[in-house]
Amino acid sequence: MIKYNEFEIISNFFNKYQKTDKNLIKGIGDDSALIKIPKHNILAISTDTLVEGTHFFKNITPKNLAYKTIAVNLSDLAAMGALPKWITLSITMPKSDNQWLKCFSENFFKILNQYKIILIGGDTNCGPLSITISVYGLIQGEKALLRENAKEGDLIYVTGYLGESAAGFFLLQKKKYLINIKTKKYLIQKHLNPIPRISEGIILRNFANSAIDISDGLISDLGHILKKSQCGADIYLNKLPISKNLTNNFKKTNYFNWALYFGEDYELCFTISKKNIKKLNLAIQKNLIQCKHIGYVTSQEKGLNLIKNNKKVNFKNIGFNHFN
Numbered sequence: 001m002i003k004y005n006e007f008e009i010i011s012n013f014f015n016k017y018q019k020t021d022k023n024l025i026k027g028i029g030d031d032s033a034l035i036k037i038p039k040h041n042i043l044a045i046s047t048d049t050l051v052e053g054t055h056f057f058k059n060i061t062p063k064n065l066a067y068k069t070i071a072v073n074l075s076d077l078a079a080m081g082a083l084p085k086w087i088t089l090s091i092t093m094p095k096s097d098n099q100w101l102k103c104f105s106e107n108f109f110k111i112l113n114q115y116k117i118i119l120i121g122g123d124t125n126c127g128p129l130s131i132t133i134s135v136y137g138l139i140q141g142e143k144a145l146l147r148e149n150a151k152e153g154d155l156i157y158v159t160g161y162l163g164e165s166a167a168g169f170f171l172l173q174k175k176k177y178l179i180n181i182k183t184k185k186y187l188i189q190k191h192l193n194p195i196p197r198i199s200e201g202i203i204l205r206n207f208a209n210s211a212i213d214i215s216d217g218l219i220s221d222l223g224h225i226l227k228k229s230q231c232g233a234d235i236y237l238n239k240l241p242i243s244k245n246l247t248n249n250f251k252k253t254n255y256f257n258w259a260l261y262f263g264e265d266y267e268l269c270f271t272i273s274k275k276n277i278k279k280l281n282l283a284i285q286k287n288l289i290q291c292k293h294i295g296y297v298t299s300q301e302k303g304l305n306l307i308k309n310n311k312k313v314n315f316k317n318i319g320f321n322h323f324n
Contacts, residue, residue: 021118024086033120035086035136042144044137046076052129057172062104064192065131070111072215073133074196075266079213081145081205082137084115084198089122090132115198145204145211145270150229154209154271154297157280159197159290161243162218164190165265166258167250179249187245194266200289204270207279211270217263223304225271232302235295237313260306271297 020027025034037043050069052058060068070087077084089108093100112119117135168191171177171184179187197213204211210229212221218235226233237256246255268291272280283289295307306313 021085024118024120027118027120028122033086033088035120038138040142041138041140042142044077044080044082044139044144045134046073046080047132047134048073048076049130049132060192062100063107066104066107067111067193069131069133070108070115070117070135071194071196072266073135074115074198075194075213075215077135077137078197078201079145079211079268080137080139081143081201081211082139083202084117084135084137086120086136087112087117088120088134090125091122092125092127092130094127094129139205143205145201145208146228147210147212147225148228150210150225150231150271150297151273152231152297152299154273155277155293156222156233156235156269156271156295156297157291157293158214158218158241158267158269159200160195160265160267161241161246162214162260162265162267163242163246163255163258163262165194166191166262167246167255168192169262169264177249183245183249191264194264196266197268200268200291203283203288204268204272207276208270208272211268214265214267214269215263217261218269219260219304220263222269225269226297226300226304229297230300232298232300232304233295234298234302234305234307237306237308239292239294241292241294 023036023038025036027033035043050056050065050072056065056068069089073087074084109119120136164187168187168189171179171188172191201211210225212225214221218240222233222235225231240256240259242255242259246258270291280289280291284291298305
């Protein structure tokens with residue numbers, strides 16, 4: 001088996017797919033990339049590191065890893081209402097595995113092409129498997145969605161369904177649940193291949209007040225909005241978007257906990273004022289966004305509350321913790 005050094009890895013598996021656009025002055029091949037920001041746009045930047053054993057299983061396929069590394073980073077841009085444009089990749093691996101690199105790079109660029117994103121740089125190193133991605137996106141007209149703009153009286157919505165990624169995670173851990181093969185495969189894919197809500201974020205930036213992507217769990221991530229906005233919230237358990245894939249196959253205690261605390265759904269949680277509900281409903285009618293109303297923003301003094309049958313439910317604010 002041929003073993004490549006750092007520069008040969010870049011040349012053979014990443015640089016050959018290089019593309020360009022009118023705003024990219026210099027991409028791969030120099031000490032840094034050069035980008036011209038279009039007039040009346042602001043640049044959104046997000047960076048994430050995925051580490052083997054912490055963010056993905058050791059036996060994950062390079063195809064699924066390529067997808068997830070991009071998707072979780074694009075989700076951060078979606079939460080800001082940004083259109084992704086460029087990306088950098090830094091990969092650390094124990095050894096130069098040609099077959100692994102071939103499969104990873106081919107699928108990496110397949111996904112980039114799907115979203116019309118250009119790889120503009122990065123790095124390779126030797127060590128335990130980890131991948132760091134930086135994504136760069138554009139926001140026209142400076143209409144960025146921020147965590148700090150929720151207002152008392154806002155309605156709280158969530159896109160898609162919650163808890164399916166958690167179910168896929170535990171199924172990958174060989175947990176024994178009475179579930180058919182088709183549903184099992186679907187839930188595992190929901191964990192491995194989350195869909196970043198790019199188009200939804202771009203729509204929401206025109207009328208939503210605040211937003212965040214659900215990576216660490218609804219309670220934890222909504223808590224970030226409330227802390228930045230100095231607000232509280234009432235969340236209604238009966239309104240949580242939980243699919244029949246969960247309600248028909250798992251215990252209620254499981255799927256409620258997964259929906260509230262597990263995370264990695266990469267759906268958007270957003271708040272919107274009552275005066276803009278008509279605009280949201282129009283987008284829903286046009287099938288531009290799928291979302292569900294789950295509660296209201298309240299005063300900071302009231303804190304974050306779960307409501308069931310008009311009564312508060314006690315809970316721990318525990319979201320996903322990288323060090324636990």
